[in-house]
Amino acid sequence: MIAVTGASGALGRLVIERLLGTEAPSSIRALARxxxxxxxxxxxxxxxxxxxxxRPETLTPALTGVDRLLLVSSSEVGKRAPQHRAVIEAARAAGVGLIAYTSILNIDSSPMILAEEHRETEAMLAGYPGTVVLLRNGWYLENYFGDVAAALAHGAVAGTSGEGRISAAARSDYADAAAAVLRDPPATSTTHELAGDTGFTRAELAAEIGRQTGREIAFANMGEAEFAALLVKAGLPEGFAAVVADADAAAGKGALYSDSTALSTLAGHPTKTLEAAVREALTAAG
Structure with missing residues (x-):
């Protein structure tokens, strides 16, 4: 039995869709709030x-009989560590043999606020009695679809990452990699640094939007506090805007770049390109 947490979320659902291509539906358990x-x-x-x-009382029954578990990290920043601990303890109680966890790229050196709860979770998993696979996911290309919409509206892409390169990949690429691990698990615990095949700067993102739209699109690089204020003005809650700005500033220091090819190797195909992602975002924007 293969179980996937957060199955109603974008990544969890994609992983299940991939598994349904090769596995019997009855061998897949979708866990959702x-x-x-x-x-x-x-x-x-x-x-x-x-x-x-x-609600920990729901977790052990949900994991009973499960052989392999994909623990998709919670979306509730600030609550992730206790939430993940509850799942790990339930998996231990249920005798789950393998846990694959969606962590974050370059966690050993990442200065991002977002990295801290992932580090806490990896530390919890270090003592797990079964096999542990750490899927250290880089950024999603979909995270930049908002930049495309902003560029169309204002003629510029804003950020605070400067010349930092970002090895983003599509959510579907990460889903393919996770599904591959669940189908064919390793014999021993392992860690994968998962990143897109080709990195890009936000300035290159702006240039690609401009190339595809035939417009002059600038990159407005600003200070972290200024960028956070802009995000608040755009409608993000103040706390979340600070986390996003912090992550982008960290990207400027290399936190979201890697030359690892583990993602395309696990997924079995090259990762989505920046060109394809911008085209998709422009189509979605109409």
Whole structure:
């Protein structure tokens, strides 16, 4: 039995879709806080169960009988460590043999605020009695779709990453890699630094948007506090805006760059290019 947490989220759902291409639906268990949101998966034969990170009593029953678990990191920054601990303890109690965890790229040296809870989770997993696979995911290309919309509206891409290169890949690339690990698990614990095949700067992102739209798109590099204030003005909550600005500043120091080819190797294909991602974002923007 293969289980995936956060199955109603974008990454979890994609992983399950990939697994359905090769595995019997009855061998896949989709865990979600709100099972009704993935009723379509249940209709396809996937076992759908309630599993709420904040309600530990739901977790051990949800993991009983599971051989391999993908722990998709929680989206609730600030609550991740205790939520992840609850899942890991439930997996231990249920005798889950393998946990794959979606961590963050370059965690050993990353200065990002977002990295801290991932470090805490990796430390918890260091004592797990089964096999542990750390999937240290880089940034999603989809994180920059908002930049495309902003460029269309204002003629510029804003950020605070300067000349820092970002090895982003599509969410689907990371899903393919996670599904591959769940299908064919390693014999021993292992760590994968997962990054897009080709890095880019935000200035190169702006240039690519300009090339595809035939417009002059500038890159406005600003200070971290100034960028955070801009994000708040654009509608982000103040705390989250600070986290996003912190991550972009860290990208300027190399935190989101890697020349690792582990992602395309695991996924079995090259990762999505910046050109393809911008084209997709422009299509979505209409």
């Amino acid at each position: 709100s099972p009704e949101k993935i009723a379509d998966l249940a209709a396809r034969g996937v076992e759908v169960v309630e599993a709420d990170y904040d």
